[in-house]
Amino acid sequence: MQKSQVLLVGAAVALLVILFAFGRTVPRSEKKPMSSGAPMKGGQDVEPIAFSELLETAKGKIPAEKLLQVNTIETNVVRGDVKTQQIAAYHQLYNTWDSLNQLPVAAYYLGEAAKLENSEKSLTFAANLFLAHLQHAEDPRVAKWEAQQAITLFDQAIQLNPANDTLKISQAMVYMNTGEPMTGVAKLREVVAAHPDNIDAQVTLANLAITSGQYDKAIERLEGVAKSHPDNAKVLFVLAESYRSKGDKKKAIELFEKSKQLMTDPELKKEVDSYIKSIQ
Secondary structure: OOHHHOOOOOOHHHHHOOOOOOOOOOOOOOOOOOOOOOOOOOOOOOOOOOHHHHHHHHHOOOOHHHHHHHHHHHHHHHHOOOHHHHHHHHHHHHHHHHHOOOHHHHHHHHHHHHHHHOOHHHHHHHHHHHHHHHOOOOOHHHHHHHHHHHHHHHHHHHHHOOOOHHHHHHHHHHHHHOOOHHHHHHHHHHHHHHOOOOHHHHHHHHHHHHHOOOHHHHHHHHHHHHHHOOOOHHHHHHHHHHHHHHOOHHHHHHHHHHHHHOOOOHHHHHHHHHHHHHHO
8 A cells, every 4th residue: 555545534634645645644643533624724714815916926036037037938828829839838837937946836837738738637737736735835825726726627637537536536635625525525425426436435535534523434434345345455544543533442453453464665564553552
């Protein structure tokens, strides 16, 4: 099992790490469950920043020669009457802003290029770039704006490939990370209804139950999944966390040990060992 597949349970970031790794991969025992409906970065009560404001602020931080370069490329975007020229200009802007470490602005231009290219691969890459960065955004308005950008890009990618459940799960994570957990839950339930064997969707829903204190629901869901996938380390790991959260340490440790034996990453096994010791 990859590190990115292990849940960081018991904190708000738990909602996002089924497919993506941000920070630690194994839960810390001192963290307490948080309601899945709790306001998070870029929640519904936050107005997203306008891109014009974001761009103006970024331009104020770069050297004059770089500003001239950016303004020149921007002119090429406006003047470009051929889609390929606009795409090339957007990629230039992405590379320039990325080299200046202005990541939200860089991601915006990559997203604009992806929209014009209209390929599932480019749209997904750009959406995931926003998703990755919004985890580190200090300004909730920026996080909200990035979430909106990611959702739009995922929407376009899903239109191109409606059968891609991974895209739907990723989009659900964006909703859950930005104050709209029930929208995310609804999308996950749609995936599970169509494909009950989708482990990522099932585990994400179980994790939501854990973070909202509904441990029995999480256990019921994961026990059912484990019957079909008894050797899936991720399922067993989160099932173990369900029991730990409920207070059944003996059962939790048994499942953590079983999950660990199915992992191939030595460092990850060490982290699991450390976590087991912390809850004994």
